[in-house]
Structures are given as C-alpha cells and as structure tokens.
Amino acid sequence: MKKALSGLITIVMLAFLTVSCGGSGSNVLTGIQVSTSQVNNDTMLSFSANLNLGAMSFASISLPIIDPKGNGQIGQLELTSGLAGQSQIKISVDLTAIAHVSAAQAVLPNGNQIPLIANNPAIAINIGNGARVYLTIGQGVMAIGVAVPISAFDQIGQTLPGLNFFPIVQQGNIVATAGVFTGMNKGQNGIAVVADVSKVVNMGSLMPSSQLMAKALSADAPVKLNYNSHVQSAAKESQLKSMLAAMNAKKLKLKMP
DSSP: OOOTTTTOOOOOSOOSOOOOSSOOSSSSSSEEEEEEEEETTEEEEEEEEEEEEEOOOOOOOOEEEOOOTOOOOOEEEEEOOGGEHHHHHEEEEEEEETTTOOOOBBOOTTTOOOOOOTHHHHOEEEEETEEEEEEEETTTTEEEEEEEEGGGHHHHHHHHTTOBBOEEEEETEEEEEEEEOOOOTTSSSSEEEEEETTTOHHHHHHHOOHHHHHHHHHHHSSSOOOOOBBBHHHHHHHHHHHHHHHHHHTEEOOOOO
C-alpha cells in the first residue's frame, strides 16, 4: 500500500475511504463493472466489484441465485481470488425473471440499513450461505448491492457487534461503497458492496415493456438514494482496524459460512 494511504480508516487492509471505479489506485474497492444484455428475450444484469484485500483473499466459490417462486436458477454469485491481493465479487441476475418479486423494506444480514438503498423498497433475494443480492429501481434510478457473510469476521462481531462501516465515494458516473457489517450471531458478519449505477445503465431502454419497470415506475414514492457514509466512533474504528490488520497478517482465506 502507498504510504500516503496508510493513515486512512481501514476495513480490510489499511486503506478504504477512496474508490476508483475502473481506475487505478491501491484501495479496497478498485473497480466496478456493470453491464446488461438480452438473452432469449430476458434482460440479464452483470455486476462485479474488484477488491484489494491485501494478504487476504476470497476462497473461490460459485452459488446459484434461485428464483424465490421456485422457477429454477435465475443468476449466479461468484467469489474469486486473483493475483496481488485482487479478489472479485460478481453477480449476474435475470431482471425479467424477478419481475414478479415484490419490493419491500430490506436490510443487511446483521439487520442494519443497507448503504445507499436505505429505506427505499428493494427486491432482496437470498442466495444461500446467508448471502443476499439487492436491487432498487425507480424512474431514472437503479442501485444494486450484494452482501456476503464471512466466517472469519464472526470474531469481529463478538467484539464489535452491530457495525456498519461503509464510506461512500463517487468517481466518474458511479457512486459506490464497500465495507464491513457485523452482528452478534454467526452469519451476520461480512462484506457488502452497493453501487448507484443509474448513470451507467440506460434506464430508458433497459426493459421498456417489462413488468419490473412498470412496477418500479408506478411506485407510490420516488426512489431517493441516501449518499451518507456509514461510519463509527474513533474508538470502534481503531478496534476494527486492529482486528482486520491481525487477520491480514495471517493471510486468511475469507470463506462463506
């Protein structure tokens, strides 16, 4: 890590407060990619976040996203590790297939508010192993997120339960955050990434006649994302930094429950 970043608040390594969406920089969140495509008349959304986890890395895993109504697989979650501490969270989901899923108040696995999405209704789908994918959509607005429980972070939750640590930064056309959530119980601790992709996804041509767009645009209240960072007291930040630095020193493989 560059010395200029060493004094910043950390979550996984020793830098976190700056994000580079597709650009360079030695930060935890080093890139976000978003795309849509048409597959057999369905609209597929692909979202990936590149994370610099220092000496730690994800244990690679792929999990299917299953239609809550029991209509089979509608997407996939992938965690992968790469070279030089680069790991990736990637989700792909069939937006047309989830048109029937009602949006409602959603929360992180620890019960806390989802950064950016906040109190807006969201489509939330349980993936398995406690992971969740979130989608909030409105007129000219789209936010997508994913929360992934990490077993090793359960020890953080025992000491620092109820944390939401999500600094929000904008670069280019994407507002995004990646951070740590914690809770007292197993499965309530992990990493989440959320992004406002409104300016990089063509909302007008996304699904002009789909049920999903019709439901979103007829919502009683407009979607207003919350761009406030979720931060903690200086004492809790220091404890979090110390515990994550110790995990980094052990070069842990970060596994889902």
